[in-house]
Amino acid sequence: MQETIEAARIEARARQYETYVRMAEAVTDRKSVLTRYYTGLNTALIGGAGFALSNFVSAERALHDRLALQICAALLFACVIGLIFCWIWRSTIARDDRWQEAKYQVIRALEDEQDAELWRLYSREWDLRGLAERTRRRPRFSLASPPYIFAAIYICAAAVAIYQSYGLAQKLGGWGAMFKLLLSS
Numbered sequence: 731m732q733e734t735i736e737a738a739r740i741e742a743r744a745r746q747y748e749t750y751v752r753m754a755e756a757v758t759d760r761k762s763v764l765t766r767y768y769t770g771l772n773t774a775l776i777g778g779a780g781f782a783l784s785n786f787v788s789a790e791r792a793l794h795d796r797l798a799l800q801i802c803a804a805l806l807f808a809c810v811i812g813l814i815f816c817w818i819w820r821s822t823i824a825r826d827d828r829w830q831e832a833k834y835q836v837i838r839a840l841e842d843e844q845d846a847e848l849w850r851l852y853s854r855e856w857d858l859r860g861l862a863e864r865t866r867r868r869p870r871f872s873l874a875s876p877p878y879i880f881a882a883i884y885i886c887a888a889a890v891a892i893y894q895s896y897g898l899a900q901k902l903g904g905w906g907a908m909f910k911l912l913l914s915s
Contacts, residue, residue, distance in 0.1 A: 740844075747840045754833040761826050765876065768819040772812060772880045779808045779887050795902060796911055802895045809888035813881055820877040 782805050785797075899905045 743840060743844065747837065750833055750837050750840065754830055754837065757826055757830040757833065761823060761830075764819070764822060764826075768815060769876060772815060775808055775812050775815070776880070776883055776887070779805055779812075782808070783887070783890065795898060796914075798898055799895070799911060802891045802898070805891040806888055806895075809884040809891065812884040816877040816881040816884070823877070 782801050785801055899907070902911060
């Protein structure tokens with residue numbers, strides 16, 4: 731009777747362990763899908779901003795000041811939207827990292843409760859990984875890095891748009907004249 735209860739307890743722990751391992755792997759898969767999604771979204775937005783910037787140069791050369799101003803405004807708007815996407819992306823990655831870490835803590839606790847060495851699969855892997863990361867000297871590139879890279883691109887593009895807007899404002903006689911031209915129909 732006591733052996734049956736113990737076997738049922740071990741079986742329940744094994745099912746719980748498998749569930750947590752699957753859930754931790756699902757978080758990793760979710761982060762990968764999220765990274766692909768936001769990379770595609772930001773790449774499309776940057777491509778559109780680059781296209782707008784090339785049209786700005788054409789419009790400025792053809793002396794279409796109003797079109798050039800509209801392109802600058804659209805480029806600034808795209809940069810703001812892109813920075814918002816980057817912030818949401820980074821926040822989601824940080825949340826998923828915390829969630830995944832909690833799951834691994836539960837897995838390690840389950841492993842520590844069991845006597846068998848077979849249960850210590852994740853503990854051994856994470857211990858070895860921690861040792862490898864401590865000995866590695868180069869900076870770490872992770873899923874958290876791309877939002878910062880895209881944000882830097884958006885900041886540079888916004889600086890270009892502001893610089894171009896300033897040039898147009900000087901050409902048109904000041905910021906007031908520029909906004910008057912932009913808002914006129």
